[in-house]
Amino acid sequence: MIKLQNFINGNYIAPTSNEYIDNFEPATGQVYSLIPDSDERDVEMAVQAAEKAFPIWSKMSSEERSKILVKLSEGIEARMDEFVQAESRDNGKPVSLAAHVDIPRAVSNFHFFATAITHFASESHYMEGEGINFTLRKPIGIVGCISPWNLPLYLFSWKIAPALAAGNCVVAKPSEITPYTAYLLGQVAKDAGMPDGVLNILHGLGSKVGDAIVKHKKIKAVSFTGGTKTGEYLARTAAPMFKKLSLELGGKNPVIIFDDCDFDEMLSTTIRSSFANQGQICLCGSRIFVQRTIYDKFKTAFVEKVNKAIVSNPTDPKANMGALVSLPHLEKVLSYVELAKEEGGTVLTGGTRVQLEAPYDNGYYMRPTVIEGLAFDCRTNQEEIFGPVVTITPFDTEEEALMMANSTEYGLQTTLWTNDLKRAHRIADEAQSGIVWINCWMVRDLRTPFGGTKSSGVGREGGWEALRFFTEPKNVCIKY
Ligand code: NDP
Numbered sequence: 044m045i046k047l048q049n050f051i052n053g054n055y056i057a058p059t060s061n062e063y064i065d066n067f068e069p070a071t072g073q074v075y076s077l078i079p080d081s082d083e084r085d086v087e088m089a090v091q092a093a094e095k096a097f098p099i100w101s102k103m104s105s106e107e108r109s110k111i112l113v114k115l116s117e118g119i120e121a122r123m124d125e126f127v128q129a130e131s132r133d134n135g136k137p138v139s140l141a142a143h144v145d146i147p148r149a150v151s152n153f154h155f156f157a158t159a160i161t162h163f164a165s166e167s168h169y170m171e172g173e174g175i176n177f178t179l180r181k182p183i184g185i186v187g188c189i190s191p192w193n194l195p196l197y198l199f200s201w202k203i204a205p206a207l208a209a210g211n212c213v214v215a216k217p218s219e220i221t222p223y224t225a226y227l228l229g230q231v232a233k234d235a236g237m238p239d240g241v242l243n244i245l246h247g248l249g250s251k252v253g254d255a256i257v258k259h260k261k262i263k264a265v266s267f268t269g270g271t272k273t274g275e276y277l278a279r280t281a282a283p284m285f286k287k288l289s290l291e292l293g294g295k296n297p298v299i300i301f302d303d304c305d306f307d308e309m310l311s312t313t314i315r316s317s318f319a320n321q322g323q324i325c326l327c328g329s330r331i332f333v334q335r336t337i338y339d340k341f342k343t344a345f346v347e348k349v350n351k352a353i354v355s356n357p358t359d360p361k362a363n364m365g366a367l368v369s370l371p372h373l374e375k376v377l378s379y380v381e382l383a384k385e386e387g388g389t390v391l392t393g394g395t396r397v398q399l400e401a402p403y404d405n406g407y408y409m410r411p412t413v414i415e416g417l418a419f420d421c422r423t424n425q426e427e428i429f430g431p432v433v434t435i436t437p438f439d440t441e442e443e444a445l446m447m448a449n450s451t452e453y454g455l456q457t458t459l460w461t462n463d464l465k466r467a468h469r470i471a472d473e474a475q476s477g478i479v480w481i482n483c484w485m486v487r488d489l490r491t492p493f494g495g496t497k498s499s500g501v502g503r504e505g506g507w508e509a510l511r512f513f514t515e516p517k518n519v520c521i522k523y
Contacts, residue, residue, distance in 0.1 A: 044074075044076065044077060045075065045076035045223075047079060047222055047226045047246055048226070049081055049085055049089075049243075049244065050228075050230075050232075050242070050243060051085070051088050051089050051245070052092035052096075052243070053092075053237075054239075055230075057079065058079035058080055058082070058085055058247065059085055059088075060080050060081070062079075062080040063078060063079060063080055064077065064078045064219060064247065065077065066078050066219075066220075066222065066223075067370070068132055068133075068135075069135030069368055069369065069406060069407045070135055070356050070358075070403055070406045071402050071403055071405060071406050072407065073402075075132070076223065079245075079247055080248065081246055081247035081251070082252055082255060083252075083258075085247075085252060086214065086245065086255040086259055087259075089214045089245055090185060090214060090261050092239065092243055093213070093241070094212075094240075094261065096212050096238055096239060096241045097182075099238050100207075100210060100211075100238060100241045101181075101182045101210040101211070101212075103210070105161055105163070105210070106161055108157075108160065108210065109157045109161050110157075111157075111237050112154075112156065112157030112207060112208055112235075113157045113158075114234075114235035114236060115157075115235040116151075116152075116153035116154040116157060117150075117235075118232075119146065119149055119196075119228075119231055122231065123142075125227070126141075126149070126224055126227060127141045127142045127145075127146050128141075129224050130145050130146060130196060130221075131357045131358070133195065133220075134220075134221050134368055135365045135366030135368055135406070136321070137357045137359075137362040137364070138358055138360075139362070140319070140320060144194075144320075145196060145197045146197075148197045148200075149196040149197050149224075152200040152204045153200055155204070155489045156204035156205045156510075159208065159506065159507075159510060160209065160510065163209075163507070163510050165177065165178040165180045165516070166178045173523060174522040174523050175520075175523075176518050176520045176521075177521075178516050178517065179517040180209075180511070180515070180517075181210075181515050182210030182513065182514060183209075183211055183263045183513060183514065183515050184212070184261070185212050185213075185261055185263060186212075186213055186262065186263065186264045186265070186266065186513060187213075187216075187256040187259075187264070187265040188206060188213055188214075188215040188216070188265075188266050189215070189216050189256065189266070189267045189268070189269065190202060190215075190216075190217055190218060190267075191218050191268050191270075192218035192368050193320060193324060193368070194324065195218065195221040195223075195225065196224035196228070198268050199215065199224075199225050200228075201268075201504060202266045202268070203242065205504075205510055205512070206266065206513045207237075207241065208510065209510050211264075212241050212242070212243075213241070213242050214259075215243065216244075216245050216249075216253050216256060217246070218249075219246065222246045225244050225246075226244070228242075228244065229244050249269075254280070257277055257281055257286075258280060258284075263286060264286055264288070264289075264512070264513065265277065265281055265286055265287075265289070266288075266289040266504070266512065266513075267290050267291070268292075268325075269291075269292065270292065271452075271453075271499070274290040274292040277290065278290065278501075288502070289494075289500075289502035289504065290502060291325070291494055292453075292455075292498060292499050292500040294325045294326065294455030294456065294499050295330060295425065295427050295453040296327065296329060296453070296455055296456045296457065297330045297331075297332060297449075297457055298313060298317075298331045298332065298457075298459075298460070299332045299438075299445075299457070299460065299461075299470065300313070300331065300332065300333045300334060300337070300460045301334050301461040301463065302336040303463055304460035305460075305482070306337070306344075308482070310345065310348060312483065312484050313331065313345065313460075314345075314352070315485070316328040316458060317329070317331070317431070317433045318363070318364060318411045318431050318433075319485075321364050321367050321368075321409070321430060322428075322429065322430045322431035322433075323429055325429075325455060326478070326484075328433070328456075328484070329428060329432065329433050329434070330419075330447075330451075331433055331435045332435075332437075332438050332444050332447055333435060333436070333438070334438060334439075334444075335437040335438065341435070346391050346413055349393070349411050349413055350392055354397050354410060356399060364411060364431065366406045367408070367409055367431075368407070369407065373396065375428075376409060376428055377394075377395075377409065380393075380412060380414070382422060382423055383414045383417060383423040383434070386417055386418070386421040386422065387416055387417060387418075388415065388416050388421075388423060389415055389416045390412065390414050391413045391414065391435075392410070392412065393410035393411050393412030393413060393431070393432075394410065394412045394414075396408065396409055396410075397409060397410055409431055410431070412432040412433070413433055413434075414433070415435045415436070419447040420450055424436075424451075425450070425451050425452070441470070444470075445470060445473055448474065449473070449474065452497055453497055453498050453499045454475045454476045454495050454497035454499045455477060455478065455499040456476050457470070457475075457476045457478070457479045457480070458480045458483075458484050459471070459474075459479065459480070459481045460481075461481075467481050475497060476499070477492070477494045477496050477500075478494075478495075489506065490505065490506035491506060492504075492506065492508045493508075494508075
């Protein structure tokens, strides 16, 4: 049995409680590792280590920090296969997905921010005849980074890379459901020459150790990705302490398909945007609106393609989809299929658990599911399911499509398929979301602002936005 440990002050150590939590392998439904059940005492140790390290790390030149972060990114690359296997085993995603998306992106995150910091510049404001202002951007101090289970190392590194590049010391917590690659990262950081105490990684329950990170007075900023309800709680807790907060929360993203789109490209991309990572990506499009003129053609072609999807154990090279992340999550997703039926929906395909052969017979597998016949404002179409379930709905006019697309409390991303340039501009302008993809999906440039509006979050990650979040601006005014 693998026993994970916290990484504090450059050392792997047991949690103060000496208690551990079972970690299940989604592919088999069996416990395969034990996770430290950390609490506020471990957070205190991590904060003390970070406090000691801060003067060293923050006063290092950005070029020196950059070199260490480049080495860190190369360190993950050198152990690519180990990280890929670990991510797939912990999360249930196909090995091929971890190999092509998750781990390469974690490598890129570190490399991107390692180099970005050497180009980061601040503003100056000239006052005619009077003087000049310039903005100093200093690291904040100790920051907290809390990430979810769906893209474990990808999202963990998306936060800690800019935080470290900007000169902060970090106390970070991955999801207790998928801690393994974050655990491996500690050693890679040490091997890259990162001073002890700069990066501290704690494991355990969100409600215990996560909460203690958010509540610690010396942690001045928290970058969080996770569910909207958790985000609400974090905001309530952190606001009275005037902490800087970045919240990347849930989504219920629309896909709007017009009859003038490139049909084949749209179809294959819509399969991915619906079911990649078992539909457990915050950017997946789960409400598909199709112009009525091509609704039947789309429905037939889409369902036919979905039926060909191979749900298999994550190590099967043919697997298009692996296991969902946990039994409670699988049960939640299946309960939404029942809700959809109660709300008058028709399940066109899927909707059921998949039983594989031993040793995968207790794994959390589900058929990709397509539902039609639901009102745009029913619960199935308004609440985040975060699994391999999409609904399809016809529309007649652009106005109607936009109204339905914008009707949820969420606003993370909108995907649009059309070759009408003017319409594309109009909808991009009116879509209530932080991201709009036109004739594509998940095309990512790490320089762009990333995040959502409405209940999908507050603040933006990516590029300068992240480096600005992790620095404190100070205006210096000099009179002539
Ligand atoms: P949760 O909100 O349950 O958890 C996210 C992280 O917060 C986990 O590490 C969790 O720990 C921790 N946590 C839970 N409670 C607290 C607390 N009280 N104080 C501090 N930390 C806490 O989300 P999930 O892990 O279930 O992730 C799925 C959600 O994430 C979906 O809603 C999805 O849309 C969203 N998401 C958003 C993205 C975006 O960019 N907008 C990207 C990816 C996902 P633990 O695991 O131990 O509970």
